Amino acid sequence: MAEESEMKKVFLARVFHRESMQGNLTGVVVCPEPPSPGDCRYIARRLGFPDTCFVWRGESGNWIHRTFSPFEELSFCTQTLLAGAATLQEMAGPGGCSFETAVGAAVVHRDEGLYWIRQEVEAARPLEDRSVLSRLGLGEGLLAGEPAVTGGARPRLYIPLPSPDALYRLTLSPETVLKICREQGLKGLCFFAVVDGGLIALRVFTTSLGGGEDAATGGAALGLIGYHRFRPLGLSGRVRVEQGQAETEKRGCLRLRWSPASPSVWLGSPVDVLVRGTLVESD
The missing domain is CATH 3.10.310.10 (Diaminopimelate Epimerase; Chain A, domain 1)
Incomplete structure (x- = not known):
């Protein structure tokens, strides 16, 4: 059996919520190596959250970020970027988090107790x-x-x-x-x-x-x-x-x-990381 450090770590986060509004549950899968798109699609369907992101270290040391719903791959997803930043901050300490998405770089900041991402609209x-x-x-x-x-x-x-x-x-x-x-x-x-x-x-x-x-x-x-x-x-x-x-x-x-x-707009939300564990690979 693979050591836990070499397995995919899975986190469950809540994004876009306040008081009685529950927001969306979001999956974050931290991979020890680049996953295949087929594996990502399968895991996203298996987890069943509205959106699940997969993150791993690229050759340059930057975090690579890809998002899948149970039905399709999303080229860009603010929800999973915010959830991913909160998850990685808990693992690696405070500070802004940079990602390489399928359509370019994105940076998530923390301010006013919320996670924020800035996008041109x-x-x-x-x-x-x-x-x-x-x-x-x-x-x-x-x-x-x-x-x-x-x-x-x-x-x-x-x-x-x-x-x-x-x-x-x-x-x-x-x-x-x-x-x-x-x-x-x-x-x-x-x-x-x-x-x-x-x-x-x-x-x-x-x-x-x-x-x-x-x-x-x-x-x-x-x-x-x-x-x-x-x-x-x-x-x-x-x-x-x-x-x-x-x-x-x-x-x-x-x-x-x-x-x-x-031309830029800031989008923000609190993010609560609720559950963490390791992914059990099925046969």
């Missing part, structure tokens, strides 16, 4: 195929603004609704979500309602969960600032995003810090 662009709205059961009169797309490597459609009540009445089947995302080249559908300048209610349906609803999605929260740059929403420089269906346990809280003078 592009302005959204108008939705070209508005037939999508009728297929979602949304007439033009039910909207609070113009639908738009943003998200870089993981483009998502953003649809503003007039109130949280309208947002929480929304129902979608996973099959509808996957079909529309496949046809439009999207990774998710985001519906939101502005409560006030510092609070947005958000619901996200994503391909990474087979068309299901996610409790907390960092990239989707960042995209709200991209939408704001396309059609101003009257947001303050600090925004709390409460994601998920009301009256359920599957809800998350995400924090944003941003300035009109900068």
